[in-house]
Amino acid sequence: MKRVIVKCPGTVANLVCGFDVLGLALQEPADILELQLIDEPVVRITNRDAYNLPTEPEKNVAGVVLLSIMQHCNNAFGFEVAIEKRIKPGSGIGSSAASAAGAAVAANYLLNNQFTKEELVQFAMNGEKLASGVKHADNIAPGIYGGVTLIRSIYPLDIISIDAPSLFVTVVHPQIEVRTSDARQILKQQVQLKDAIRQWGNVAGLVAGFMKGDYELIGRSLEDVIIEPVRSILIPGFDAVKKDCIDAGALGGGISGSGPSIFMLSKDAVTANKVAAVMQNVYQQIGIDHHVYVTAINKSGVTVVEEG
Ligand code: ADP
Numbered sequence: 393m394k395r396v397i398v399k400c401p402g403t404v405a406n407l408v409c410g411f412d413v414l415g416l417a418l419q420e421p422a423d424i425l426e427l428q429l430i431d432e433p434v435v436r437i438t439n440r441d442a443y444n445l446p447t448e449p450e451k452n453v454a455g456v457v458l459l460s461i462m463q464h465c466n467n468a469f470g471f472e473v474a475i476e477k478r479i480k481p482g483s484g485i486g487s488s489a490a491s492a493a494g495a496a497v498a499a500n501y502l503l504n505n506q507f508t509k510e511e512l513v514q515f516a517m518n519g520e521k522l523a524s525g526v527k528h529a530d531n532i533a534p535g536i537y538g539g540v541t542l543i544r545s546i547y548p549l550d551i552i553s554i555d556a557p558s559l560f561v562t563v564v565h566p567q568i569e570v571r572t573s574d575a576r577q578i579l580k581q582q583v584q585l586k587d588a589i590r591q592w593g594n595v596a597g598l599v600a601g602f603m604k605g606d607y608e609l610i611g612r613s614l615e616d617v618i619i620e621p622v623r624s625i626l627i628p629g630f631d632a633v634k635k636d637c638i639d640a641g642a643l644g645g646g647i648s649g650s651g652p653s654i655f656m657l658s659k660d661a662v663t664a665n666k667v668a669a670v671m672q673n674v675y676q677q678i679g680i681d682h683h684v685y686v687t688a689i690n691k692s693g694v695t696v697v698e699e700g
Pocket residue numbers: 445446451452453454475480481482483484485486487488489491492522523524570571572573649650
């Protein structure tokens with residue numbers, strides 16, 4: 393029987409100003425997912441971690457994605473999947489998307505790479521719908537394509553890979569839970585025209601900054617006048633982290649996905665490490681357990697680490 397092991401990277405969605413349309417893949421943290429093709433048209437899930445995620449395929453993001461691939465192929469086969477989750481669910485660094493993207497890429501590998509990346513995003517979005525109630529691709533697209541991605545449209549799907557210069561990413565995960573569905577519910581349904589203008593100026597500026605390798609422009613464009621003012625209220629210490637990190641030399645940053653993680657981009661590793669110390673300091677003072685990652689943009693997305 394064919395089997396494959398893939399590494400499924402964490403991802404940062406939104407990138408501050410690009411709510412639901414921008415995302416990037418991280419080198420760390422990453423889940424490990426092992427997938428085996430079986431003759432029986434069923435999905436069997438095993439957890440290799442302590443998170444106790446559901447093993448019924450309809451309730452696990454990886455299961456939903458695999459079922460949708462099986463259905464597309466007339467249920468001619470099934471899968472056994474073992475998940476070692478290293479990205480804590482509900483962290484805001486794309487834990488559910490890592491399983492969705494990983495399951496789609498691994499299944500495709502076992503099926504002789506018959507699907508395009510865009511088709512894999514379509515399958516994987518079924519999993520994100522389970523986790524957050526909406527089909528969105530801002531974690532899945534960078535997970536599958538790697539690097540920075542723009543999801544210009546979901547219907548029809550239009551994904552653009554954005555070139556980016558070398559960037560270090562520091563992420564702090566305060567150990568509190570913010571559910572994606574809750575973080576969506578508190579958002580206002582209307583925006584002021586003046587805010588929309590400022591926001592799309594920033595989105596365009598950020599994309600241009602990435603493509604030109606213009607660090608100053610990237611920094612200036614990491615501003616969110618629509619989502620952050622509402623969502624940051626759910627994250628204790630947010631304002632202090634942001635201010636202190638920028639004072640320490642970060643280009644900028646903000647809420648990772650729907651939080652509670654906060655990410656910061658830096659030009660070099662020395663600054664990224666200083667930023668990590670600043671983040672730790674803020675959460676030590678507030679007395680909230682936290683975990684910090686100093687990492688970089690992952691240009692490859694989900695990768696095969698073992699086959700056979
Ligand atoms: P994140 O941004 O970290 O992905 P979400 O809140 O979007 O967090 O998703 C986590 C939710 O999805 C949790 O309720 C979790 O139980 C559920 N879930 C189901 N299957 C998985 C999976 N394979 N990996 C992660 N979360 C999963």
